Amino acid sequence: MLEARCPKCGYHCYGWALVKPEEHICPKCGSKLELIHEHKPQTEKKQASENSNLR
Ligand SMILES: [Zn+2]
Numbered sequence: 212m213l214e215a216r217c218p219k220c221g222y223h224c225y226g227w228a229l230v231k232p233e234e235h236i237c238p239k240c241g242s243k244l245e246l247i248h249e250h251k252p253q254t255e256k257k258q259a260s261e262n263s264n265l266r
Contacts, residue, residue, distance in 0.1 A: 212225055212226065212227060213225060213226065213246060214246070215229050215245060216244060216247055217240065217245070218242070218245055219237070219240050219242045220237060220239050222237050229244075229246065
């Protein structure tokens with residue numbers, strides 16, 4: 212889930228609606244929200260071990 216915080220008034224919100232740029236506006240003061248990027252525990256890197264058989 213995405214999190215955003217207002218650097219001015221400290222408004223904090225979260226939700227998948229934050230993927231939209233229109234949601235990056237603080238409803239209180241109207242300033243731009245800062246997205247909080249937390250380290251995700253799910254960092255599964257798929258190793259490219261697939262053999263691509265191109266004809
Ligand atoms: Zn604000």
